[in-house]
Amino acid sequence: MxxxxxxxxxxxxxxxxxxxxxxxxxxxxxxxxxxxxxxxxxxxxxxxxxxxxxxxxxxxxxxxxxxxxxxxxxxxxxxxxxxxxxxxxxxxxxxxxxxxxxxxxxxxxxxxxxxxxxxxxxxxxxxxxxxxxxxxxxxxxxxxxxxxxxxxxxxxxxxxxxxxxxxxxxxxxxxxxxxxxxxxxxxxxxxxxxxxxxxxxxxxxxxxxxxxxxxxxxxxxxVRSVKELPRKASVAKPHPAGLSANDILEFAHASQSRKISTFMIDTFARTTQNKISELKAVDGTIDVDKDPKQMTWEDAEKLIGAIHKVRWIAPDASSVIPIGEAQIKVALKNILDPEHMSVTERRPAVFRGGIPFVVEAAVSYGGNSGRKVEGGYAGNVLRFANRVPLLFDTASCAISKAANDIEWRRYNIDMDTQPVSVFVNVSSVYVPYSGVGKEAIAQEDEIIDEIKLAIMEAARGVQHYVRGKEQVAFNINRYKAIARYVKQLSGDISDLTKADRARIEKRLESIVSKRFPKSEEREREKGQEEER
Ligand SMILES: Nc1ncnc2c1ncn2[C@@H]1O[C@H](COP(=O)(O)OP(=O)(O)O)[C@@H](O)[C@H]1O
Ligand SMILES: [Mg+2]
CATH class of the missing domain: 3.30.565.10 (Histidine kinase-like ATPase, C-terminal domain)
Structure with missing residues (x-):
């Protein structure tokens, strides 16, 4: 060959x-x-x-x-x-x-x-x-x-x-x-x-x-429905717990400091002289007086090893800018005009040990919530990362995964038949997207868990309203079913007893509507709405 x-x-x-x-x-x-x-x-x-x-x-x-x-x-x-x-x-x-x-x-x-x-x-x-x-x-x-x-x-x-x-x-x-x-x-x-x-x-x-x-x-x-700008983004310092050896090395080589100790205190969040001493106590071979420009891969790995053995204060989340509960409410009202809604903002959480993020969720019912499908409505999930809507790559997204994991029935919600919108926004300085196209959030466990908690909290807020709606719908259907028999039954009774048919019908109707108060009225209203 x-x-x-x-x-x-x-x-x-x-x-x-x-x-x-x-x-x-x-x-x-x-x-x-x-x-x-x-x-x-x-x-x-x-x-x-x-x-x-x-x-x-x-x-x-x-x-x-x-x-x-x-x-x-x-x-x-x-x-x-x-x-x-x-x-x-x-x-x-x-x-x-x-x-x-x-x-x-x-x-x-x-x-x-x-x-x-x-x-x-x-x-x-x-x-x-x-x-x-x-x-x-x-x-x-x-x-x-x-x-x-x-x-x-x-x-x-x-x-x-x-x-x-x-x-x-x-x-x-x-x-x-x-x-x-x-x-x-x-x-x-x-x-x-x-x-x-x-x-x-x-x-x-x-x-x-x-x-x-x-x-x-x-x-x-x-139209603009809120006149204030979101809080201005500030530059955050990376938290040590979220760093890799490669990260530390890159930061070190770009640093102007003369010692690794001062370089770390200046560059990373929650890093103080005390923390540097703790790192040295964990691994005596770490030389914090070395020039950061001379840092080797081995030095970086040793530092990371020590960093993982020391307890750190969670990162400051002030660099994370969520939309805010009040603003979400105004926006939902403006655009979805729901019958009922519930909004939650979770406290900042952390993924990969050092990257803070905040999840906000809302569940809305009625109005323009959900989407129209043949013969009625279905629920939809509105995904956002740093306020940017994510329309594609649904299946691989942490938000879809979390929404799918929820037992909606527990909240009286049926995502297949009800006009429900689930709104989720994940905010972070570093959103881990699953691809360069940035259409889905990577399925990191900590993020999925937070999203689930946020959705569940919001779902609890609409649960009673939806149950009330369901009860009404259920009563209307039963009322309709029983009312159908009234005519037939009054004729039969009148035949048997020779009593006045119209009187019997009236009496029966009054018994039925007492049993299902308001159903008749609501039914009539609904009929009128449909005619319109
Ligand atoms: N509408 C705009 N107004 C002012 N500056 C802009 C605008 N669009 C883009 N830029 C500048 O161009 C840069 C490149 O934009 P882009 O290629 O979309 O990358 P990215 O948004 O990820 O930084 C931005 O970082 C910003 O400095
Ligand atoms: Mg851009």
Missing amino acids: ATTSADQIFKEFREHSAAQFFKKNRQMLGYSGQGRSLVTIVHEFCTNSLDAAEEAGILPDIDITIKRIDNGTGISRYSIRVGDNGPGVPKSFVGKALGTIFAGTKFHRYMQQRGQQGIGAAGCVLFAQITTGKPIFIKSSTGKGAAYSCRLGINAATNKPVITEMRDLDEDFRGLVIEGEYADIRYEAGEHSAYEYIRRTALSNPHAQIKLTDPGGQESLF
Whole structure:
């Protein structure tokens, strides 16, 4: 058999850029399926607008317009325009921020924001380019005299932005407008639509005002229902218990401190001189006076070993920003207008030993809760991570797992037949997503347990109301069944006794309605409602 030499094989050796990688693996960014791809684009720009406005201390106003373009080729294309009133992107950063994969203001800061990886915006630019060959249009201003517009593409081979048609504008506004043309996407209706994504975004962000104009020209305005901004995200220090040897090593090598002891006290949460002494007491071979830049893998492993043997105060959870019970109530009322609801906010908890998170849950009944199915209603689970709605990858998500584990019958709830919505938001500086597309929360035990407790607490709050509803429905049905016999029975009795039939019927009716008070009335009301 002829063999091939390594020299031959390695003639094919190449390095690849991040842009090239995602060009080939676009499904990893959420570009799989035409309906989902469209939602991904809306999601990326929308989360960026919300993050930017909040960081700048501005109440977000977001305007989204989706249009179908018919260019005569028969291939359907869409233009998607997202505009915001946020801080804008400085002209000198526009290429780096929006046209470079793995670049942004968020990845390196340990703070709670929707974006994490610096892939979203550039991913959209790349997707526009590979499906239509067109750069996207950008218009932005950071304040007076700073307005500009340009077109932006990506050189996939180098992961470098390609800016063309840069112009200064004589316009007075602040914010960012991005308009792109995309193919291989489709505007759909239903549970996985852009409309539903925006509706849920409004539900978890009552401080934002969002307008969506769909390809049919239909405008939906989700008004701001709360006038305060969420608390500003602060940079959190990582807690030692959540660190790996690799983490410590990376932090150490980037540190300006001269000793490992001061480096650790400065860099990590809950780390004091006393704790350093405790670590030394656990393992006498640890040298805390060493230069952190000289830290080796063995040093890091020894430190981690000692860290796990020492008791730590739980991390400070002030960096975690939940939506808040009052705000969730306002938002639910505004959008779902339920007959009854119950909201719970759990106290901060910790996963992987050192990462704080907070779970909020709500259960609502009636109004626009649940979803319409043939012949009635069914329950639905509205999943959120850091206020971002998660519409896809349902099966692999910790929230779905927790909701499925609940014994709903114990709370008189039937998720198959009742108009019930279960709302769950998980907030954390570091949400462990199960993939780069960030559509599901990884099924970590501590997180699932907290979600279950939160849902159960909320479910208890609607339990009595639902039982009352069920009792009424049950009585109405029995009343209807018995009332059917009254006519027949009064005829038969009248035949036997020769007494007046109308009188007997009246008497029987009065006995039945005494036994089921109000059922008759409710039945009549229901009849009228249905007629309307
Ligand atoms: N609407 C916006 N307003 C201001 N800055 C923005 C906006 N959208 C994106 N940016 C900037 O561009 C960067 C890159 O965005 P993106 O690629 O989505 O990554 P990420 O959101 O994960 O940081 C952001 O970190 C932010 O600095
Ligand atoms: Mg982003």
